[in-house]
Amino acid sequence: KQEVTQIPAALSVPEGENLVLNCSFTDSAIYNLQWFRQDPGKGLTSLLLIQSSQREQTSGRLNASLDKSSGRSTLYIAASQPGDSATYLCAPTGIQGAQKLVFGQGTRLTINP
Amino acid sequence: EAGVTQFPSHSVIEKGQTVTLRCDPISGHDNLYWYRRVMGKEIKFLLHFVKESKQDESGMPNNRFLAERTGGTYSTLKVQPAELEDSGVYFCASSRQGGVYEQYFGPGTRLTVT
Numbered sequence: 220k221q222e223v224t225q226i227p228a229a230l231s232v233p234e235g236e237n238l239v240l241n242c243s244f245t246d247s248a249i250y251n252l253q254w255f256r257q258d259p260g261k262g263l264t265s266l267l268l269i270q271s272s273q274r275e276q277t278s279g280r281l282n283a284s285l286d287k288s289s290g291r292s293t294l295y296i297a298a299s300q301p302g303d304s305a306t307y308l309c310a311p312t313g314i315q316g317a318q319k320l321v322f323g324q325g326t327r328l329t330i331n332p
Numbered sequence: 333e334a335g336v337t338q339f340p341s342h343s344v345i346e347k348g349q350t351v352t353l354r355c356d357p358i359s360g361h362d363n364l365y366w367y368r369r370v371m372g373k374e375i376k377f378l379l380h381f382v383k384e385s386k387q388d389e390s391g392m393p394n395n396r397f398l399a400e401r402t403g404g405t406y407s408t409l410k411v412q413p414a415e416l417e418d419s420g421v422y423f424c425a426s427s428r429q430g431g432v433y434e435q436y437f438g439p440g441t442r443l444t445v446t
Contacts, residue, residue, distance in 0.1 A: 223374075250433070251432055251433070251434075253434065253435065255437070261439060261440075262336075262423060262437045262438050262439040262440050263375075263423065263425075263437040264437075265434060265435065265436060265437070268432055268434045270432055308375070310375075312433065318363065318365075318380060318388075318427070318433050318435075319365065319377035319380060319388060319390075319391070320365075320367070320375075320377065320425075320435060321377070322374045322375040322376070323374055324374050325374075
């Protein structure tokens with residue numbers, strides 16, 4: 220059974236800092252892994268998807284890496300802005316055909332102006 | 333392209349009543365998923381449709397929950413009779429068949445059972 224842990228649970232940093240959010244998962248037999256952000260009272264917004272054959276994926280100031288064998292993924296946010304404040308969730312999926320996402324508790328990020 | 337939509341955004345019902353949640357996936361997305369988050373817990377998978385067929389319903393908590401996807405378009409999730417522990421936020425997501433199966437989520441329905 221896949222279990223996902225995200226560390227830290229909460230993070231507060233001043234604007235402009237670069238930061239790293241960590242995600243670990245117990246079953247390395249994944250098909251892909253998605254990173255999402257969730258704003259209070261809203262749905263989940265997909266940020267990045269990394270396929271199991273990839274090592275990293277970039278979108279703007281975001282860079283996600285994946286080390287499938289060790290069960291880890293990181294989300295790097297460069298030059299953080301107050302608008303980046305949200306809860307960040309990582310979710311791996313199982314092998315193709317078993318596409319359910321498995322979520323951890325997420326990291327609640329606050330960027331202080 | 334319109335995103336995933338869910339209706340209602342919020343529902344308050346009494347224990348024992350019935351509630352039906354609706355999800356409209358992104359047009360052309362054959363895969364439709366239901367998830368829920370109960371208070372203080374992580375988001376958990378409920379079930380997965382491929383078109384009108386249930387591919388995986390391993391996350392459905394009990395037989396008070398019934399999901400349908402007639403015609404392979406929108407889906408409904410009915411809770412009957414509702415219990416207090418059913419309170420939470422119910423999310424729907426959809427993805428294309430094939431490729432990377434990137435899932436796009438709707439805004440969720442907040443269900444409160446009193």
